[in-house]
Amino acid sequence: MTTIFDRPEHFAQDALRGYAAIYGRYVKAVPGGVLRSTPRAARKVALVVGGGSGHYPAFAGYVGEGMADAAVAGDVFASPSTAAVARICRLAERKAGILLGYGNYAGDVLNFGLAAERLRAEGIDVRVLPVTDDVASASPEEHLRRRGIAGDLVVFKLAGAAAEEGRDLDAVEALAKHANRRTVSFGVAFGGCTLPGAAGPLFSVEKGRMALGLGIHGEPGIAEQALVPARDLAALLVDRLLAERPDGTRKVAAVLNGLGATKYEELFGLWTHVSARLESAGLEVVLPEVGEYVTSLDMQGCSLTLLWLDEALERLWRAPCETAVLTRREGHRLADEIVDEAEADLTLPPSSEAGRQAGRRIVALIGALAAALSVAEEALGRLDAQAGDGDHGQGMARGSSAARDAARAALSAGAGARSVLAMAGDAWADRAGGTSGALWGLMLRAWSNALSDEAAPEPAAVADGARQALEAVMRLGGARPGDKTLVDALVPFVETLEREASAGQPLDEAWAKAAQAAEAAAVATASLTPRLGRARPIAARSLGHRDAGAVSLALCATAVGKVLARPLRSRNDRSF
Secondary structure (H helix, E strand, C coil): CCCCCCCCCHHHHHHHHHHHCCCCCEEEEEECCEEEECEEECCCCEHHHHHHCCCCCHHHHEEECCCEEEEEEECCCCCCCCCCHHHHHHHHHHHHHEEEEEEECHHHHHHHHHHHHHHHHHHEEEEEEECCEECCCCCHHHHHHHCCCHHHHHHHHHHHHHCCCCCCCHHHHHHHHHHHHHHHEEEEECCCCCCCCCCCCCCCCCEEEECCCCCCCCCCEEEEEEEECCHHHHHHHHHHHCCCCCCCCEEEEEEEEEEECCCHHHHHHHHHHHHHHCCCHHCCCCCCCCEEECCCCCCEEEEEEEEEHHHHHHHHCCCCEECCEEEEECCCCCCCCCCCCCCCCCCCCCCCCHHHHHHHHHHHHHHHHHHHHHHHHHHHHHCCCCCCCCHHHHHHHHHHHHHHHHHHHHCCCCCHHHHHHHHHHHHHHHCCCCCHHHHHHHHHHHHHCCCCCCCCCCHHHHHHHHHHHHHHHHHHCCCCCCCCHHHHHHHHHHHHHHHHHHHHCCCCCHHHHHHHHHHHHHHHHHCCCCCCCCHHHHHHHHHCCCHEEEEEHHHHHHHHHHHHHHCCCCCCCCCC
């Protein structure tokens, strides 16, 4: 159980502050992450890595000479927000482009991908590197659909070494992708992990048994079997990975990784059998590592990662580095540079009284939405736990509350409808984190593009914003109808809203019918199985249960519809 904390919701931030205070010789704390504190070349590719908290030493422990230049940290098991990723990238950038590294999880893909798009629009060359090493999550033919687990350490070590040598962004990206293709991992769990403040673990393993093919966010394994002696466990781990050994490979880098509650002595004993089995397969093991490199809070278990070495990869694996988690040489230098953490003050565009009136309406809508999600938090969490990590209710409540506060602040600063909604979206994504945070932040941001700060929106504009929101979610999230996601509720909502608005229906009536369509579609997701995200490898567990994302979207649509049905005292028409 995760025991030591003040407030569960502050666990990640408190841990990050403490880490940066202890390891100031390697890192400098910035909001939402850390930057490298040792000197760097004036012109160098910046390797920025990140993901949810709860995995220490991933990802802050990877920052230092010869590895990453910065790390972005989300809440526990939740992706950092788009805004946080972009902010830290701007601080880390050294005029030679950025490589963004993260595990291949839906929330990370969305938030890091969105951040890359924003930075490219600012003129910064950014490439993305999702690590895909978990052999249990997809077949070799679907390598790019695999999850990222302890292979993060290996891939980021090599990418960092290439960047430290002064290679350009094209070369660093190519090398990193080559390393990712040749990195494989497989793990087992003996017990689940417990989120700070939670009453029990996210999953449990029956005494005397172990789960095979675990994830690092509390996802249970894909199968279970009886516990075996260390020798047999080593054979299970090694043989599963040897099945993907490239022809002609004679050397391998190996990382035996503890998941948080497995003692180092256990890992050391297991390593004797792992190394013997690798050697018996004709492989020379180069600079092996045994310890904790990608954990899952207090999960009991371990994973084995292998990197099939060629000459270029071996040289970079051996290259010097100096971080809190991995050292290839002694000594370090402190940085003389001072990082400017301040971001430019936000300048609001001009607004009219009509635009501000519409902004007040949006504040009321988001307030109602946040209240509804607060009431439904536990129910949404239980629904999400059927085949996920059970954090959907927390994330939605946290994100909507932040959106409400940001919308109020924007309105007080004189913002009109478009700016109020856009700033609410950014705050939602920044605070909620994870997949749902990224999607809702993206939706509100895209929706705001159809509005104006100087006029109240007509029903057609609101419907157009809904269409833009849907297209953005499908484009960047990759979901399609039938994948068992919020898209299954969003599509009928948008189509109904468009149809009713085109027919000349007032907004409140058009919205009410659209909300009804979303509710019916959310109910229908119970018959679907997920084709995306963390639930995909254990899709059968979701059958018969509604999708939490679709349910929460329908709930939000209904809450907004109730507010729209209340006429404004100053409104002379039935638009907004």
